Amino acid sequence: MPSALRRPDRTQRPSRCARPRLLRSALAARLAAPVALGVLVACAVLVPVASARALLPQPGASPNQSHTDSLYTVALIMGFVVFLAVEIGLIVALARFRARKDQVAAQIRGNTRLETAWTAGAVVLVTVLTVLVFIQLSVIKNPARSGPAGLALAGDAEFAALNQPAPPGGNALRIHVNGQQFVWRYDYPNGASSFETMYVPVNTTVLLDLEASDVAHQWWIPKLGGAIDAIPGYTNHTWFKISKPGVYYGQCALLCGQGHANMVAHVCAVPVDQYQTWVDTQKAAITQANKDVSDERALQTRQGGSAAAPPTAHELQLQLAEPVGPSYIPPGCNVTTAP
Amino acid sequence: MAATDTTVVLKPRPQVVAHSVPRKRLSWIEWVTGTDHKRIGILYLYLTFAFFVIGGVEALLLRVQLGAPDNTFLTPQRYNELFTLHGTTMIFLFIIPVFAGFANYVIPLMIGARDMAFPRVNAWSFWMLLFGGLVLYGSLFFNPPEASWWNFPPLSSVQYSHSGGSDAFIVAIHLIGLSSILGGINFIATIHNMRAPGMGWSRLPLFGWAMLVTSYLVVVASPALTAALLMLLTDRHYGTHFFIPSVPGSGIREGSALLYQHLFWFYSHPAVYIMVLPAFGIVSEVLPVFARKPIFGYKAIAASTVAIAFLGMLVWGHHLFTWPISTIVFAFFMISSMLIAVPTGIKLINWIATLWQGAVEFRVALMFACGLIGTFVIGGISGVMLAMFPVDWVLNDTYFLVAHIHYVLFGGSVFGVFAGLYYWFPKMSGRMLSERLGKASFWTILIGFNVTFLVQHSLGLSGMPRRVYEYPASAGWTGYNLVSTIGSFILSAGIGLTLINVVRSLRHGRVAGPDPWKGNTLEWFTPSPPPANNFDAIPRVRSVEPMQDLRRAIQRDSERVGGEAARETVSA
Ligand code: HEM
Ligand SMILES: [Cu+2]
Numbered sequence: 034m035p036s037a038l039r040r041p042d043r044t045q046r047p048s049r050c051a052r053p054r055l056l057r058s059a060l061a062a063r064l065a066a067p068v069a070l071g072v073l074v075a076c077a078v079l080v081p082v083a084s085a086r087a088l089l090p091q092p093g094a095s096p097n098q099s100h101t102d103s104l105y106t107v108a109l110i111m112g113f114v115v116f117l118a119v120e121i122g123l124i125v126a127l128a129r130f131r132a133r134k135d136q137v138a139a140q141i142r143g144n145t146r147l148e149t150a151w152t153a154g155a156v157v158l159v160t161v162l163t164v165l166v167f168i169q170l171s172v173i174k175n176p177a178r179s180g181p182a183g184l185a186l187a188g189d190a191e192f193a194a195l196n197q198p199a200p201p202g203g204n205a206l207r208i209h210v211n212g213q214q215f216v217w218r219y220d221y222p223n224g225a226s227s228f229e230t231m232y233v234p235v236n237t238t239v240l241l242d243l244e245a246s247d248v249a250h251q252w253w254i255p256k257l258g259g260a261i262d263a264i265p266g267y268t269n270h271t272w273f274k275i276s277k278p279g280v281y282y283g284q285c286a287l288l289c290g291q292g293h294a295n296m297v298a299h300v301c302a303v304p305v306d307q308y309q310t311w312v313d314t315q316k317a318a319i320t321q322a323n324k325d326v327s328d329e330r331a332l333q334t335r336q337g338g339s340a341a342a343p344p345t346a347h348e349l350q351l352q353l354a355e356p357v358g359p360s361y362i363p364p365g366c367n368v369t370t371a372p
Numbered sequence: 373m374a375a376t377d378t379t380v381v382l383k384p385r386p387q388v389v390a391h392s393v394p395r396k397r398l399s400w401i402e403w404v405t406g407t408d409h410k411r412i413g414i415l416y417l418y419l420t421f422a423f424f425v426i427g428g429v430e431a432l433l434l435r436v437q438l439g440a441p442d443n444t445f446l447t448p449q450r451y452n453e454l455f456t457l458h459g460t461t462m463i464f465l466f467i468i469p470v471f472a473g474f475a476n477y478v479i480p481l482m483i484g485a486r487d488m489a490f491p492r493v494n495a496w497s498f499w500m501l502l503f504g505g506l507v508l509y510g511s512l513f514f515n516p517p518e519a520s521w522w523n524f525p526p527l528s529s530v531q532y533s534h535s536g537g538s539d540a541f542i543v544a545i546h547l548i549g550l551s552s553i554l555g556g557i558n559f560i561a562t563i564h565n566m567r568a569p570g571m572g573w574s575r576l577p578l579f580g581w582a583m584l585v586t587s588y589l590v591v592v593a594s595p596a597l598t599a600a601l602l603m604l605l606t607d608r609h610y611g612t613h614f615f616i617p618s619v620p621g622s623g624i625r626e627g628s629a630l631l632y633q634h635l636f637w638f639y640s641h642p643a644v645y646i647m648v649l650p651a652f653g654i655v656s657e658v659l660p661v662f663a664r665k666p667i668f669g670y671k672a673i674a675a676s677t678v679a680i681a682f683l684g685m686l687v688w689g690h691h692l693f694t695w696p697i698s699t700i701v702f703a704f705f706m707i708s709s710m711l712i713a714v715p716t717g718i719k720l721i722n723w724i725a726t727l728w729q730g731a732v733e734f735r736v737a738l739m740f741a742c743g744l745i746g747t748f749v750i751g752g753i754s755g756v757m758l759a760m761f762p763v764d765w766v767l768n769d770t771y772f773l774v775a776h777i778h779y780v781l782f783g784g785s786v787f788g789v790f791a792g793l794y795y796w797f798p799k800m801s802g803r804m805l806s807e808r809l810g811k812a813s814f815w816t817i818l819i820g821f822n823v824t825f826l827v828q829h830s831l832g833l834s835g836m837p838r839r840v841y842e843y844p845a846s847a848g849w850t851g852y853n854l855v856s857t858i859g860s861f862i863l864s865a866g867i868g869l870t871l872i873n874v875v876r877s878l879r880h881g882r883v884a885g886p887d888p889w890k891g892n893t894l895e896w897f898t899p900s901p902p903p904a905n906n907f908d909a910i911p912r913v914r915s916v917e918p919m920q921d922l923r924r925a926i927q928r929d930s931e932r933v934g935g936e937a938a939r940e941t942v943s944a
Contacts, residue, residue, distance in 0.1 A: 070818070073819060073822075074822065086833070086834075087830040087833070087834075088829065088830065088833065089833060090766050090767070090833050091766075091833070091834065091835060098766070100762075101762050101763060101765065101766050102766075104760060104762055104763055105757065105763045105766070108756070108757045108760060108763060109757070112753035112754070112756065112757060115749070115753055116749060116750065116753055119720060119721075119724070119745070119746070119749045120746055120749070122721075122724045123724055123727070123742060123745055123746055126724050126727040126728050126730075126732075127727060127732060127734075127742060130663070130727060130728060130729055130730050130731065130732050131731075131732050131734065132664070132731040132732055132733045132734075133731070136731040137731065138663060138664040138665040138729065138730040138731040139665065139729040139730070140665065140666060141665070141666070141668065141729065142666045142667075142668070142669075142670065143668055143669040143670065143671070143672065143722075144668075144669075144725075147725070148669050148672050148718070148722070151717070151718065151721045152714060152717075152718055155713060155714040155717040155718070156714055158713075159710040159711065159713050159714065159756065162710065162756065162760060163706065163707060163710055163760075165760075166706065166760045166761070166762060166763075167703075169762065170699070170762065173762045174699060174762070214532075247526065247531075247532065248526040248527040248532050249524070249526060249527065249629060251694060251769060251837075253769075253837070255766065255834075255835040258765070258766070259694070259762060259764075259765020259766045260694050260765055260766065260768060260769060261694050261765070262694045262695050262696070264617075264629055264630065264695065264696060265526055265617040265629060266617030266626075266627075266628060266629065267630065267695075267696040268696070269695075269696040282835075283835070284837060284840075285837070286768075286769040286770065286837040286838075287694075287769055288452070288519070288520050288527065288838075288839045289527060290452075290527060290532060291448040291449050291452060291518075292448065293448075293452075293839060293840060293841075294448065294840035294841050294842050294843070
């Protein structure tokens with residue numbers, strides 16, 4: 034081929050099909066490495082993807098999680114398009130413009146129009162994502178209305194939180210969550226409490242007030258919405274509403290010390306009447322335990338001890354519910370194994 | 373404009389050819405007392421690579437522990453210590469200072485200076501780094517820190533971390549911080565004042581831009597971390613309550629754990645850019661040289677560096693999306709974080725445009741630079757997803773985040789480090805690294821890296837939090853974890869190949885000569901390794917690619933004079 038034809042100007046290059054076989058095998062050789070890489074990456078992607086939901090968060094069992102899930106999915110799809118564009122652009126550039134005999138690099142220093150175009154493109158992409166977040170924000174952040182079949186606790190909740198408006202209708206169950214090394218403690222409106230497993234009624238909006246009494250912890254039940262920190266000295270808020278009875282697993286997600294990996298949390302959603310039975314029985318058991326403690330204290334005072342003395346080991350044990358509770362475990366809430 | 377440089381040279385072109393590497397053995401006294409920027413650069417590189425290996429071994433131990441459910445290879449305490457040391461080492465003792473090492477060596481050469489502005493301060497920076505590292509690792513003899521690389525209260529307060537590990541961390545980071553602030557000031561002074569005649573701002577090599585902007589970030593942001601750690605130290609030992617929350621029952625509302633987070637991330641988010649901008653700078657140097665084509669959009673790339681740094685100062689809040697802060701603040705930090713994607717995207721696309729229509733030579737340096745583009749983009753995309761704060765609520769502090777960090781810091785920074793290593797090694801040592809071993813290393817690293825970290829996205833999505841030393845078999849995370857552990861060994865093998873390559877080539881590598889790549893920038897104007905004074909005559913700079921101008925001038929001269937062109941003819 035006359036070398037005069039091979040100009041840096043690519044528009045004048047003879048078309049690819051004009052050059053037979055030889056070129057095709059050269060092309061194949063040239064593409065071998067990128068293609069091999071592509072196959073490898075595809076395998077690395079596809080193997081986990083094939084096992085369901087590998088690139089999606091846990092399916093939502095609460096509306097806030099479902100909405101977050103859809104937000105995530107949109108971002109994932111847009112991200113995937115960008116990913117493909119960049120990788121294909123890169124691989125094609127490398128394969129097509131690989132140095133060959135007589136290949137001359139075009140001496141281009143930029144192109145303001147093109148550069149403006151892709152800057153604008155990037156701005157549009159992130160603007161779309163930002164707008165989507167704002168559209169979805171209220172349904173994720175603000176508690177939903179309790180279902181008609183939910184626990185009726187009208188007017189129970191006070192709303193001091195700036196961050197969290199009252200759910201419409203005002204019906205909600207408010208549970209106080211306390212993170213401590215290395216267990217979660219839950220306090221229910223009637224004075225009952227439990228550790229590790231939280232019992233909630235279905236179809237009821239559950240509001241959580243999170244605090245911590247030692248170091249920072251993070252409340253996270255993947256199927257029930259986003260994670261949120263429990264920080265000593267602050268009260269943080271989140272919510273969920275479960276429609277399907279069952280046990281939802283999670284664990285503390287913020288490093289809190291050597292027992293961090295074992296600081297698990299379960300939420301057991303049960304029908305409203307079972308919840309009511311549980312919370313009443315639990316309350317009674319705790320009242321009984323407290324009574325035992327004060328009886329013991331009275332006994333000791335009578336035997337000459339001081340009423341202001343620090344609690345004895347036995348009293349502490351009585352107080353620290355787990356040995357006491359839960360006196361009644363609703364069916365389906367028997368959490369003996371992790372997920 | 374006519375192309376000047378082809379891969380196939382049509383006419384023999386005169387150039388200085390080296391047949392051997394001048395070797396001057398330095399005694400250890402000379403190493404310790406030296407202030408030559410090149411020697412200090414080498415010291416930095418040796419030290420930081422040693423820490424890279426140590427941090428890598430720690431990572432492997434972590435991965436072994438996680439390779440099987442309910443594993444008892446490490447105790448929870450050991451596990452916490454190891455990831456704390458791994459994160460701290462990789463960030464403060466490897467990635468941040470390794471770029472100081474490269475920059476020390478090449479920035480004065482690139483800008484046509486004979487040394488850094490403050491050579492003794494430069495030596496001081498290096499030794500502070502070494503002492504910082506020794507303090508951190510000295511804690512191995514009592515109790516290493518175990519409150520993660522954030523070392524955050526209340527966990528790191530004396531009540532919950534009584535061992536001295538937390539104090540070792542604080543003192544070590546003070547020393548390292550001092551080192552990098554002094555280094556930053558030095559780079560700023562050098563780049564502002566010591567550029568070759570004619571090297572205006574629009575002719576500063578892009579690595580120079582990256583280091584200049586990075587240095588400003590270091591100088592502005594690091595004091596926040598130092599202050600936070602000093603406050604933590606006085607909280608721990610001298611009765612202050614900056615971060616200790618109210619003592620229950622005492623009625624006194626005291627410090628705030630959230631305050632520490634603000635101060636810490638005010639440094640540590642910009643730190644991500646301190647870790648990645650220099651790597652971007654290296655890519656911007658390497659691509660045009662091996663594509664034989666000028667960088668596409670020099671101004672846009674330089675400007676995007678500045679924009680990333682500026683925005684980078686305004687996004688620290690995206691690390692606090694789960695903390696008790698009002699939604700409007702989150703909205704601000706989401707928007708600022710999203711905006712960073714724009715200048716970052718500009719860089720990526722401009723790099724690809726640089727390759728487009730080039731004559732790309734597949735040297736290892738170029739492969740690592742392209743590897744950066746291809747892997748960093750995944751970290752960038754997951755970063756945008758994490759910036760959407762409701763999405764962050766379900767992903768933060770999970771393995772999705774661990775994957776994100778590593779796609780940014782390994783896929784971005786470390787690939788850049790390797791590109792820089794393969795690119796500048798001939799300049800520093802006078803010898804070439806083996807291309808074959810280098811290519812094997814590249815492919816092993818690329819594959820190993822993706823096998824290790826890609827599946828971690830799925831791990832996080834299926835609910836595995838970060839920093840857990842064990843998980844039950846019933847959690848369903850076993851498969852992903854096993855894949856990740858296997859990948860980490862492939863990855864280590866790849867890194868090992870490069871280390872072997874370096875050790876071998878230092879002795880047996882082919883002699884490189886002054887300009888093995890036909891580079892664009894002035895470091896290639898000197899012999900390899902350059903003499904103590906760098907340049908006998910400093911050339912006048914007329915474009916971003918002064919070496920191309922020089923080569924063209926030599927060629928013109930040789931055509932005129934007839935072959936025997938001397939270098940002196942071009943030094944004006
Ligand atoms: C050599 C390959 C590497 C492997 C196999 C690896 C592996 C790991 C593992 C297993 C963890 C602990 C995850 C956890 O329990 O939460 C981790 C954390 C981390 N890694 Fe790496 N890593 C590697 C390289 C790097 C590099 C090059 C950097 C940075 C430049 C880095 C920065 C970090 C950071 C900042 C953390 C978080 C530490 C913390 O949670 O406090 N890693 N890595
Ligand atoms: Cu915890």
